[in-house]
Amino acid sequence: MRWYKEDSVCYKGNYGCCRLRFNLFLVIVIIVISVGRFYHRRRLENIDGSYDKSQINVETIDVVNRESRSGIRLKEILLWTSFYKDRYYGLSKYGRSGFIERKCPINTCTLTNDRRKLTTADAVVVHARNPDMKPLPKRQNQKQIFVFFLHEAPPACFWNDRYTIPDDDKSSFNLTITYRYDSDIVRPGIGKLVKNDFPANIPTISLKERTRSVVWVTSHCSTPGKRELYIQALSRYIDVDIYGKCGYLNCSYGDPCNKAFDKKYKFFIAAENAVCKDYVTEKVNKALSMNIVPIVYGGLNYKRYMPPNSYVDVMDFASPRELASYLKQVAVDEWKYREFFTWKASYHQVNVPIASTMCKLCEKLHNPIYHKLYPDIVQWWTENSCNNAFITNLFFRGLV
Ligand SMILES: *[C@@H]1O[C@H](CO)[C@@H](O)[C@H](O)[C@H]1NC(C)=O
Numbered sequence: 001m002r003w004y005k006e007d008s009v010c011y012k013g014n015y016g017c018c019r020l021r022f023n024l025f026l027v028i029v030i031i032v033i034s035v036g037r038f039y040h041r042r043r044l045e046n047i048d049g050s051y052d053k054s055q056i057n058v059e060t061i062d063v064v065n066r067e068s069r070s071g072i073r074l075k076e077i078l079l080w081t082s083f084y085k086d087r088y089y090g091l092s093k094y095g096r097s098g099f100i101e102r103k104c105p106i107n108t109c110t111l112t113n114d115r116r117k118l119t120t121a122d123a124v125v126v127h128a129r130n131p132d133m134k135p136l137p138k139r140q141n142q143k144q145i146f147v148f149f150l151h152e153a154p155p156a157c158f159w160n161d162r163y164t165i166p167d168d169d170k171s172s173f174n175l176t177i178t179y180r181y182d183s184d185i186v187r188p189g190i191g192k193l194v195k196n197d198f199p200a201n202i203p204t205i206s207l208k209e210r211t212r213s214v215v216w217v218t219s220h221c222s223t224p225g226k227r228e229l230y231i232q233a234l235s236r237y238i239d240v241d242i243y244g245k246c247g248y249l250n251c252s253y254g255d256p257c258n259k260a261f262d263k264k265y266k267f268f269i270a271a272e273n274a275v276c277k278d279y280v281t282e283k284v285n286k287a288l289s290m291n292i293v294p295i296v297y298g299g300l301n302y303k304r305y306m307p308p309n310s311y312v313d314v315m316d317f318a319s320p321r322e323l324a325s326y327l328k329q330v331a332v333d334e335w336k337y338r339e340f341f342t343w344k345a346s347y348h349q350v351n352v353p354i355a356s357t358m359c360k361l362c363e364k365l366h367n368p369i370y371h372k373l374y375p376d377i378v379q380w381w382t383e384n385s386c387n388n389a390f391i392t393n394l395f396f397r398g399l400v
């Protein structure tokens, strides 16, 4: 090399010497970085199935993917469809990293949406409301678990060719993930109530400031559960202000004007569009998070899942007229009204994210003795699960 020097001292003006030192420095930096990257990659391969495998032998990657560092075989979950537009069911990534990021207690699973993995997958998840669910997968081996995933009430399911489950596939499923409490994995429509560590403040409420009685926000004007008929009947006996598409006032869900309802109104109608077993939506949570009394209308056994004395259930009254007269009593009784909020001292609500059901699925797949079959999933989901005739019965008895 031209800048090789005999005496090892660098001095001003000896550029060769400085270049040599600089080059040596560069080489060392490059070596350190490459070794670091190599180990980082090894680590990723081990813990994260989603690592870009374009440059590595696919066979080995598959083995690496399915072995965690501790030697437990990763369970492979194939998402046959997305969940509406969510391709990851709340997990945000394919591979194992979604389970780790979400801090699943058991995270030795790997997520994919590659349908070619059907032959090896331990579980195959079908969201039975996705337009791309068909053709439904065919079971590849007896151990494979087919998962039925759904969060819509039965009247909104299987209603046309695209969304029906063909006869041949009705007996395919082994595990259910829905809002129904008799599912194998439950994601309650209503979130969860958690006991406070320390008593919280009960909101102070002045009824005098609330000049209006009942508020209802709605955008579906005609529903399977016929809530619109009930509320129409109710409004003959007590004032009901109707916002949204089917009403005469402008404020739809999500508008900031919603937030002010508990300044003006005493009661908030949280009516589901269908009266079906355990079916309840975020309207109830919304009401509970405000300081307003929810009037609930739906098929949930509210007594079991809501805080005591936190709501008024339409089904507890023989007719809309009786409900109205009860509401009027409460509306002028400050003490009685405030009692609806005493639960806030001891409980708070938490949302149950979709991802947490995927954590539970991962856990279940590690249970070696899990074995279940649903002989007819459509029947399980629809038979005796709705009571949408509730209102017609009142009609026939002359109570509406
Ligand atoms: C509600 O909004 C629509 C369209 O923006 C408007 O035509 C209508 O007059 C509004 N109604 C009320 C009560 O403000």
Ligand SMILES: *[C@@H]1O[C@H](CO)[C@@H](O)[C@H](O)[C@H]1NC(C)=O
Pocket: 142, 143, 144, 145, 146, 171, 172, 173, 174, 370, 371, 372, 373, 374
């Ligand atoms: C899943 O269901 C199928 C079809 O009913 C059944 O043959 C299979 O044994 C079940 N597998 C498990 C693990 O439950």
